[in-house]
Amino acid sequence: MYNMNLMAPRIRLLSRRLLKRPNAFVAYTILAFSYIVLNLVLPANSGTIQAYHLSQTEYHILIFLIDLPLTAIWFTAFYGYKALQDYTTLIKKTEEGQSFYKISLGLEWLAWGAPLCSILSVILYAFVHHNVGLYTTAIIIEHYVSLLVAVVAFTYIGRGTHTLAKHHRPTSRSVQTIMALFTVIGVLYSFFTFNEVIGTVTNPYRLPVWIILLTIIVPYLYAWYMGLFSAYEILLYRQKAKGLIYRRALSYIAGGITAIIASSIIIEILTSDTKYLTRLNLNALVLIVYVFLVLYAIGYVLVVLGARRLKKIEEV
Amino acid sequence: MTVKSDLYERVVRVTHIYLGPAADRFIARQVENHLHKEPAKISETDLAQLIDWIRVAVSLLTDDQEIIEEYVQQLQRLATRPSKLKTPVKGLTANEN
Numbered sequence: 001m002y003n004m005n006l007m008a009p010r011i012r013l014l015s016r017r018l019l020k021r022p023n024a025f026v027a028y029t030i031l032a033f034s035y036i037v038l039n040l041v042l043p044a045n046s047g048t049i050q051a052y053h054l055s056q057t058e059y060h061i062l063i064f065l066i067d068l069p070l071t072a073i074w075f076t077a078f079y080g081y082k083a084l085q086d087y088t089t090l091i092k093k094t095e096e097g098q099s100f101y102k103i104s105l106g107l108e109w110l111a112w113g114a115p116l117c118s119i120l121s122v123i124l125y126a127f128v129h130h131n132v133g134l135y136t137t138a139i140i141i142e143h144y145v146s147l148l149v150a151v152v153a154f155t156y157i158g159r160g161t162h163t164l165a166k167h168h169r170p171t172s173r174s175v176q177t178i179m180a181l182f183t184v185i186g187v188l189y190s191f192f193t194f195n196e197v198i199g200t201v202t203n204p205y206r207l208p209v210w211i212i213l214l215t216i217i218v219p220y221l222y223a224w225y226m227g228l229f230s231a232y233e234i235l236l237y238r239q240k241a242k243g244l245i246y247r248r249a250l251s252y253i254a255g256g257i258t259a260i261i262a263s264s265i266i267i268e269i270l271t272s273d274t275k276y277l278t279r280l281n282l283n284a285l286v287l288i289v290y291v292f293l294v295l296y297a298i299g300y301v302l303v304v305l306g307a308r309r310l311k312k313i314e315e316v
Numbered sequence: 317m318t319v320k321s322d323l324y325e326r327v328v329r330v331t332h333i334y335l336g337p338a339a340d341r342f343i344a345r346q347v348e349n350h351l352h353k354e355p356a357k358i359s360e361t362d363l364a365q366l367i368d369w370i371r372v373a374v375s376l377l378t379d380d381q382e383i384i385e386e387y388v389q390q391l392q393r394l395a396t397r398p399s400k401l402k403t404p405v406k407g408l409t410a411n412e413n
């Protein structure tokens with residue numbers, strides 16, 4: 001019969017193994033493969049087909065051609081956050097270690113969020129294909145999941161950068177510049193969003209205006225403000241940090257995080273203002289989005305380069 | 317505060333100019349791994365060997381020879397700079413030494 005005294009430690013060990021975070025590259029492979037296969041197998045997004053006058057076959061070919069570079073960009077994101085987390089394990093007992101770990105968690109949310117949102121979108125629209133009545137539900141779920149990823153990711157990044165930069169007081173000019181930039185982004189985003197929503201028979205969010213304002217616009221603006229200020233704080237930390245060699249490595253990370261935050265915000269704004277984008281030629285639209293996705297990938301590559309250099313300082 | 321930990325602090329202070337918050341960990345690692353001593357117990361006689369190991373380690377971190385030489389020279393100056401607590405002179409007070 002089983003010895004009950006030995007069972008408890010085994011159960012604890014099993015629980016720890018099951019709850020252990022999955023290997024980043026294994027997870028990426030599964031997600032990327034799943035996304036490509038689902039895109040090819042599941043029915044196409046009828047809204048996109050109608051908007052760009054595509055056939056099912058043309059849609060699937062186009063999606064496959066877009067999927068390949070997209071999954072490559074996701075790979076850089078997974079590689080980037082993993083590299084930063086590998087560095088933070090070496091300095092986890094230090095204050096900057098804790099800060100960089102929080103930043104890496106934010107980057108991890110962004111890295112996972114992209115493929116998960118894409119896969120969710122493909123699955124939801126496959127359901128919609130068989131039941132048109134689910135279209136509204138699909139849109140709402142899609143918007144809120146993307147929003148959740150942005151809010152959580154930028155909150156983590158913000159907490160990390162704030163701890164790093166807490167000993168360095170921002171200049172009043174910097175704060176005013178950030179506020180001005182945030183005001184412009186906020187006003188433009190709100191204008192484009194309300195322009196899509198007000199006066200249309202079926203607004204793209206399928207929600208009343210006040211709910212859109214309180215549960216979509218406000219949280220996105222919060223997330224983007226956290227993102228903008230985080231970018232400033234990491235650049236400030238880099239500027240004020242001591243150590244010539246340390247600061248050079250930090251430049252890559254600061255530049256990378258800034259690029260990731262900026263491109264994430266722009267991509268989100270671009271993909272949410274569909275009314276204006278559907279007027280664009282499909283090639284132009286894909287090109288514009290890809291320019292910022294490449295910037296996003298470059299950001300993660302810079303994070304990898306910086307994290308490797310910092311890790312080397314802790315290893316030699 | 318003993319003479320030896322004072323030397324360690326001075327080495328870390330110089331290293332801080334180049335490695336920032338990683339300075340203390342870096343020097344502790346060099347002392348433990350290459351001199352096989354506790355960091356606080358390094359003496360003036362260990363300094364030359366420590367500098368050699370630091371030069372090798374920093375060469376792996378940067379290709380900038382100017383920075384490496386500048387760093388090493390700053391460390392070498394520590395060997396020539398007399399420590400206030402090194403050999404107290406008889407007849408003088410602690411402050412005068």
